[in-house]
Amino acid sequence: MTPTLIWILVALVAIGLYLSWTAGRLDRLHARIDATRAGLDAQLLRRASVAQELATSGVLDPAASIVLYEAAHAARQAEEEQREVAESDLSQALRAVFAEPAQVEAVREVPGGEAAAHELTEAVRRVPMARRFHNDAVGAARRLRQHRKVRWFRLAGHAPFPMAFEMDDEPPAALVDRAA
Numbered sequence: 283m284t285p286t287l288i289w290i291l292v293a294l295v296a297i298g299l300y301l302s303w304t305a306g307r308l309d310r311l312h313a314r315i316d317a318t319r320a321g322l323d324a325q326l327l328r329r330a331s332v333a334q335e336l337a338t339s340g341v342l343d344p345a346a347s348i349v350l351y352e353a354a355h356a357a358r359q360a361e362e363e364q365r366e367v368a369e370s371d372l373s374q375a376l377r378a379v380f381a382e383p384a385q386v387e388a389v390r391e392v393p394g395g396e397a398a399a400h401e402l403t404e405a406v407r408r409v410p411m412a413r414r415f416h417n418d419a420v421g422a423a424r425r426l427r428q429h430r431k432v433r434w435f436r437l438a439g440h441a442p443f444p445m446a447f448e449m450d451d452e453p454p455a456a457l458v459d460r461a462a
Contacts, residue, residue: 304426305437311423315444318416322447325412326369329405330357333376336402341392346379370450376406380454399457406453413451420444 336342337351353368353375360368380386389395423444432438 301431301435301437304431308423308426308432308437308441311419311426312441312444314419315416315423318412318419319447322409322412322416325405325408327358329402329409330354330372332398332402332405333372334358336389336398339394339398341389341395341398342379342385346385349375350379366447366449373450373452376402376457377452377454380456383456383459386454386456403453403457406457410451410453413447413449417446417448420446 331354333350334354337347337354340347342350353372357365357368357372386399389399426432427438427443
């Protein structure tokens with residue numbers, strides 16, 4: 283064997299190892315996206331469940347209960363294509379219902395209200411974090427998938443292009459201010 287042939291083989295093995303490492307990294311990013319999406323779904327479901335429970339508890343006035351219940355129910359029943367809009371609507375309903383600290387205090391004063399308000403506060407605080415983790419993982423995978431080597435060698439396989447979850451996740455100021 284000539285030294286040139288040996289160097290060509292070494293270069294091909296190195297390129298193959300690099301491409302294999304990149305494909306493994308991309309696979310791990312896709313697994314991370316799946317895990318963070320599951321975490322986001324769990325936090326969104328928790329927030330909707332707590333809001334729905336609070337709306338049916340009789341603690342809120344009837345108009346606020348109806349608004350909150352309908353938004354929470356729509357968020358829980360939304361199809362994947364409409365999920366971002368339904369979750370944004372729930373965020374807006376929560377801000378409308380708990381726009382003033384007096385409403386939060388009224389909830390806290392009833393029996394079991396302190397626990398319900400605390401659970402809702404925790405739920406609305408965790409949704410933005412879960413969404414940020416998911417969108418960060420999506421961004422990392424997108425950046426890697428845009429490299430030429432990933433496109434040319436089709437290292438992403440048949441995995442769908444990752445999509446960020448964009449929604450209005452601003453928590454009600456009265457809930458967050460009271461908890462801080």
